[in-house]
Amino acid sequence: MNFTLKIWRQQNRTSKGKFIEYQAINISPDMSFLEMLDAVNRDLTKKSEDNIAFDHDCREGICGSCGLFINGRAHGPQRGVTTCELRMRHFVDGTTITVEPWRSRAFPVIKDLVVDRTAFERIIQAGGYVSVDTGSAPEASSIPVPKANADEAMDAAACIGCGACAAACKNSSPMLFLSAKVSQFALLPQGNAERRIRVQQMVKQMDEDGFGLCSNTYACEVECPKKISVVHIARMNREFLRAKFL
């Protein structure tokens, strides 16, 4: 397959970026989107040109570092996949593909398609943890957890913190991320002790980072590579209300 790529190139945080066109030639339909970018970069290396910078690590959809905004969609047009899991067979041969970095004031561009997502780390540091010494793995079933709660907490814990929710949201709100973290702990006995303080501090940090406010468009749910549901946002709102008023 052959593609024309329009890729956002930006030297550093402060410079003004622009789109530059590249040709991706002889691309196998089984290649992932990142492998296709690797192929383009190999050509650039041969020509001694500056490679296109993009973030990646696991390349199997578990680390959350590879978010790209492809043809106007976070992680491309396919549902429930990260950019590294997206295959080139989902694109029409000979077409033009536009690639942009996540755009959010809280995710400044570092270079080309790489953005600084430490805002998410700060949100986690504000409350996305349980402050007890966990020690070694406890005896199974020593803390009873209803199966339904365990399942839902597990669904929430599937969040890989890739930032697609904030990237796709018209308000640049990371509420799906934040709510997944809040849910994951609120549903389990271990997280119970700190549930009030957790939700308040995480929301406060989100606001300080300059993210927008959720207006329930649910674009995040459509774009989430882990298909996390907006019911977690409803739960997070409940947690917040309860922390403030009960």
Add this chain to the structure above:
Amino acid sequence: MRAFIDFYNSSVGKKLIVGLTGLLLISYLVIHLFGNLLIFRADGGEAFDTYAEVLPQIVVIRIIEIGLFLLFILHIITAAYTWILNKAARGDAYKIQKKNETSKVTSRTMFLTGSIVFIFLVVHMRQFWFNSRYEATEGYSMFEVVRATFSNPVYGAFYIVAMFLLGFHLKHGFQSACQTFGIRTKNYVSFIDLIGIVVWLLIPLGFASMPLYFLLYF
């Protein structure tokens, strides 16, 4: 007070205020609509005129009216403030973003539909509320004013279009408020959507039926 300022300053707090005021305003719309339906009584507007005359004489109603003004102001100012914050949160815009594939148009146009409904509200208040309260003369008939206003095709059409947009606004607004209050859980989504139909379809339709009635029959 400190606690309230903290609450208002937080993003979720602002959302809760917009949602709560929105839900209260919806409940006002229901009452307003039921009262106005008197206009359809075939008595030459007698019942409607009495209703319009007696209502402002009740002290409780006057107090509720002030509360209503405050609700509107809080709803509008908070929503406008969040809109400004949200614009700023994006920074540089995407060059291509396929929003239609990920969200509904009603959810993305709340500021626009809300603004138009606000303009409608100002015109509407001037026409009916201010008129009857401060410029009424001897023998003033609310029914006659309504009839004259709605028989005017321009005003009638404006009113109907505004109600259409109000429906748009409520379609997203109602379920969004339920989500913000955390009651839109898996088990209740379909129930909320059902009540939502009453809210976004029947209320605006009920209001729009009045200008339609006068346009067609008078």
